[in-house]
Amino acid sequence: MLKPNTNYKNLKDSYLFFRISQKVNNYLESHKGDKVYRLGIGDVSLPLCDEVIKALHEAVDDQANKATFHGYMPECGADFFKKAVAGYYDQRGIKLSEDEVFVSSGASDELGDILDLFDKSDSVLVIEPAYPAYVDANIMVGRQIIHLSSGKENGFLPLPDDNQKADLIYICSPNNPTGAVYDKKSLKMWVDWANKNKAVILFDAAYEAFIEDEALPHSIFEIEGARTCAIEICSLSKTAGFTGTRCGYTVIPKELEREGMNFNNMWVRNRTTKTNGVSYILQKGAAAVFTEKGQEQIKKNIQVYKQNAKCLMQALDKLGIWYCGGKNAPYIWLKCPDNMSSWEFFDYLLEKAQIVGTPGEGFGSCGEGYFRFSTFGSVEDTEEAAKRLVELFSKK
Numbered sequence: 001m002l003k004p005n006t007n008y009k010n011l012k013d014s015y016l017f018f019r020i021s022q023k024v025n026n027y028l029e030s031h032k033g034d035k036v037y038r039l040g041i042g043d044v045s046l047p048l049c050d051e052v053i054k055a056l057h058e059a060v061d062d063q064a065n066k067a068t069f070h071g072y073m074p075e076c077g078a079d080f081f082k083k084a085v086a087g088y089y090d091q092r093g094i095k096l097s098e099d100e101v102f103v104s105s106g107a108s109d110e111l112g113d114i115l116d117l118f119d120k121s122d123s124v125l126v127i128e129p130a131y132p133a134y135v136d137a138n139i140m141v142g143r144q145i146i147h148l149s150s151g152k153e154n155g156f157l158p159l160p161d162d163n164q165k166a167d168l169i170y171i172c173s174p175n176n177p178t179g180a181v182y183d184k185k186s187l188k189m190w191v192d193w194a195n196k197n198k199a200v201i202l203f204d205a206a207y208e209a210f211i212e213d214e215a216l217p218h219s220i221f222e223i224e225g226a227r228t229c230a231i232e233i234c235s236l237s238k239t240a241g242f243t244g245t246r247c248g249y250t251v252i253p254k255e256l257e258r259e260g261m262n263f264n265n266m267w268v269r270n271r272t273t274k275t276n277g278v279s280y281i282l283q284k285g286a287a288a289v290f291t292e293k294g295q296e297q298i299k300k301n302i303q304v305y306k307q308n309a310k311c312l313m314q315a316l317d318k319l320g321i322w323y324c325g326g327k328n329a330p331y332i333w334l335k336c337p338d339n340m341s342s343w344e345f346f347d348y349l350l351e352k353a354q355i356v357g358t359p360g361e362g363f364g365s366c367g368e369g370y371f372r373f374s375t376f377g378s379v380e381d382t383e384e385a386a387k388r389l390v391e392l393f394s395k396k
């Protein structure tokens with residue numbers, strides 16, 4: 001008899017964003033005509049830049065002519081795309097061969113799919129608060145999850161210790177939700193730990209483009225030793241507004257092996273079996289992100305989000321509310337004032353100032369008492385929200 005995957009029974013309802021939208025809808029229902037200021041979303045609000053749009057249009061036209069038409073693309077990525085990504089890493093002194101770069105339809109897809117490379121019995125360490133997909137994708141496989149809590153005391157950047165055992169570990173830096181970023185020294189400690197324990201780091205670099213401090217690493221491959229213990233998963237979603245367009249990339253070094261098996265070769269085998277690549281049109285659009293003009297244009301958009309971050313950070317500074325993130329990441333992670341719980345603070349902000357954020361408890365139990373502001377909203381709404389925040393807490 002067919003047996004469904006009963007691991008799905010172990011998934012908790014993903015109620016966070018559902019509960020938020022329910023609460024907002026209820027509020028708007030009973031306060032007709034009110035506007036809410038949304039600092040909760042992780043989606044971008046600015047459109048694709050001109051250089052990407054131009055490349056997409058040209059690629060569409062290519063598909064109209066027999067001479068320039070493209071059918072199936074290479075499963076692991078078009079040469080022009082892989083070359084563009086390798087060139088981007090080269091600017092930071094990271095040498096990749098083009099066949100260490102794989103195109104993807106985005107980081108979410110890869111974070112789940114990449115688990116095919118590991119045995120079900122491998123344990124996985126998740127640093128919390130965390131992007132919820134890390135936990136859920138592993139529950140679906142039935143893998144043992146080790147939760148590593150972080151907090152204000154370590155700046156939400158816990159370090160490994162010798163007693164910590166796991167086969168896989170997710171590191172997200174800059175982090176969603178906390179906005180915290182590992183420096184090279186701390187990341188080196190994780191790399192050394194992974195090599196020593198024969199573990200593999202799944203490094204989520206979805207927010208690398210938001211780093212502004214020169215000394216902070218954008219990629220785990222800036223760290224010596226990472227080529228024997230890490231896979232990097234990246235996305236153009238937040239970097240270049242590809243949330244709805246979908247394209248990302250994954251880097252698997254040739255040296256990454258365990259028990260005589262080579263993960264780069266295995267991923268080639270996986271992709272050539274399970275995908276038929278990412279469309280020619282999308283890869284053309286995505287490659288334009290890495291051109292000189294493309295980089296200039298996406299950086300302008302990122303600056304808009306950074307201005308939002310500044311505006312919110314100024315408000316929090318004025319009010320003396322503790323927070324981290326914001327400077328090198330598009331998220332600000334704050335301590336709820338007056339010892340409110342995450343959901344109490346959510347209700348309070350919605351009722352008193354019509355601001356919508358994300359309760360920290362939704363990212364793991366150690367997120368209780370914290371709150372996430374996203375800086376991806378419109379400038380006008382963010383400015384109004386910051387003003388309302390200051391008014392609300394100055395009155396108290």
Ligand code: PLP
Nearest residue numbers: 042106107108131176206235237
């Ligand atoms: N990783 C992190 C940490 C994220 O916050 C997100 C999206 O919010 C993703 C991955 C997924 O990105 P993508 O749109 O490429 O699937």
